[in-house]
Amino acid sequence: MPGATDTTIPTYSPLARFGSAHFWALAGLGALVVLVGLGAAHHMETSGHVVTGMNNHVVWGLPHVFAVFLIVAASGALNVASIGSVFGKSVYKARAPLSGLLCIAMLAGGLMVLMLDLGRPDRLVVAATHYNFKSVFAWNVFLYSGMFGIVAVYLWMLMEKRFSPLSKPIGLLAFVWRLILTTGTGSIFGFLVARQAYQSAVIAPMFIVMSFAWGLAAFYIVQTAMYGWNALELDVATQRRLRNLLGVFVAGSLYFVAVYHLTNLYFARQDGFERFLLLDGGIYTRMFWLGYVLVGSVLPLALIYLRPFGGARATLVAAGATLLGALAFMYAFIIGGQAYPLDLFPGREVSSSFLDGAISPYTPSLPELLLGIGGVGAAFLVTIIGVRLFGFVPADDPTASTGTDD
Numbered sequence: 250m251p252g253a254t255d256t257t258i259p260t261y262s263p264l265a266r267f268g269s270a271h272f273w274a275l276a277g278l279g280a281l282v283v284l285v286g287l288g289a290a291h292h293m294e295t296s297g298h299v300v301t302g303m304n305n306h307v308v309w310g311l312p313h314v315f316a317v318f319l320i321v322a323a324s325g326a327l328n329v330a331s332i333g334s335v336f337g338k339s340v341y342k343a344r345a346p347l348s349g350l351l352c353i354a355m356l357a358g359g360l361m362v363l364m365l366d367l368g369r370p371d372r373l374v375v376a377a378t379h380y381n382f383k384s385v386f387a388w389n390v391f392l393y394s395g396m397f398g399i400v401a402v403y404l405w406m407l408m409e410k411r412f413s414p415l416s417k418p419i420g421l422l423a424f425v426w427r428l429i430l431t432t433g434t435g436s437i438f439g440f441l442v443a444r445q446a447y448q449s450a451v452i453a454p455m456f457i458v459m460s461f462a463w464g465l466a467a468f469y470i471v472q473t474a475m476y477g478w479n480a481l482e483l484d485v486a487t488q489r490r491l492r493n494l495l496g497v498f499v500a501g502s503l504y505f506v507a508v509y510h511l512t513n514l515y516f517a518r519q520d521g522f523e524r525f526l527l528l529d530g531g532i533y534t535r536m537f538w539l540g541y542v543l544v545g546s547v548l549p550l551a552l553i554y555l556r557p558f559g560g561a562r563a564t565l566v567a568a569g570a571t572l573l574g575a576l577a578f579m580y581a582f583i584i585g586g587q588a589y590p591l592d593l594f595p596g597r598e599v600s601s602s603f604l605d606g607a608i609s610p611y612t613p614s615l616p617e618l619l620l621g622i623g624g625v626g627a628a629f630l631v632t633i634i635g636v637r638l639f640g641f642v643p644a645d646d647p648t649a650s651t652g653t654d655d
Contacts, residue, residue, distance in 0.1 A: 286623010325464020334420025545574010
């Protein structure tokens with residue numbers, strides 16, 4: 250069929266050849282980053298949180314920024330596979346294996362950081378055997394482990410030709426499950442009443458839309474790298490589809506963030522926090538306006554839709570800017586939301602030696618940064634090993650119409 254794609258994985262990938270110098274260099278780099286992250290976690294575990302910038306107000310520091318970013322982006326990365334399997338778009342179906350692999354890799358990297366940052370990772374067995382179903386964290390034990398299992402089965406159905414008819418129903422299950430998973434991740438904040446910045450029903454759908462943009466941006470960068478390492482050229486029409494889809498998701502994310510803040514401004518009790526984050530918050534205000542709005546939203550939209558731009562290189566820069574903006578948003582949202590004091594007694598001024606009623610200071614330490622980067626390294630390592638073992642490089646039909654770029 251004209252324009253159809255074949256999900257058969259090519260065997261000419263340099264990463265698929267055992268003994269490849271390219272692969273071992275990249276694997277060594279990824280393993281080194283992971284080891285540095287594990288070393289940083291060990292240092293924080295043995296020395297205590299005194300070596301971090303965290304305190305009794307800001308208990309989720311920079312590692313949580315990386316962890317939540319990776320988990321949300323992992324859900325969105327699977328969106329490429331969902332468009333192919335659930336909605337029958339053949340161009341995206343060829344990218345489903347790489348999409349599923351990237352989802353597992355980023356989810357693993359995010360959970361690695363999350364477990365090591367919370368302290369006492371050896372007590373994970375308690376969380377896995379004793380449940381408080383009024384806690385969103387208990388729900389996530391099932392959501393995260395279920396995501397691993399469902400995506401693994403989905404990849405099996407894609408790789409095994411005799412099971413290919415089952416790929417659509419399993420893909421539909423994965424699509425629904427990742428929506429529930431991202432809702433659960435957003436609900437960690439949306440159900441949290443002990444922080445002035447959170448407790449909003451808008452946060453869950455906002456996280457879902459942001460996952461679409463961040464996951465697609467991460468997928469586009471990984472796919473571009475895989476094509477570059479294999480001396481392949483991305484089809485112009487496919488590149489245009491991915492670029493336009495990224496633009497829609499970035500615009501949708503910006504819209505939901507605006508709705509979140511407008512919702513907060515509607516309630517008088519949130520005026521103080523909104524003024525803090527949007528006007529007087531120092532680093533958090535800069536992270537929001539310069540990091541997320543300007544770099545993470547306006548710049549990608551300009552590179553995608555303005556006539557002088559729009560090529561493959563501009564789209565790659567737009568994807569990178571989207572991810573930088575995502576980290577900036579998470580920093581302002583997670584850490585800024587904790588730094589702002591909780592309104593314990595409305596209409597009264599509160600002060601104490603524990604910084605009640607005051608903006609809590611927080612400066613991330615080097616071990617926190619290294620642990621967060623270690624999670625990214627883990628996702629990178631899992632991805633390149635998966636590509637090497639299974640050859641998950643998208644194989645487009647060379648006879649398909651390429652169209653023209655606009």
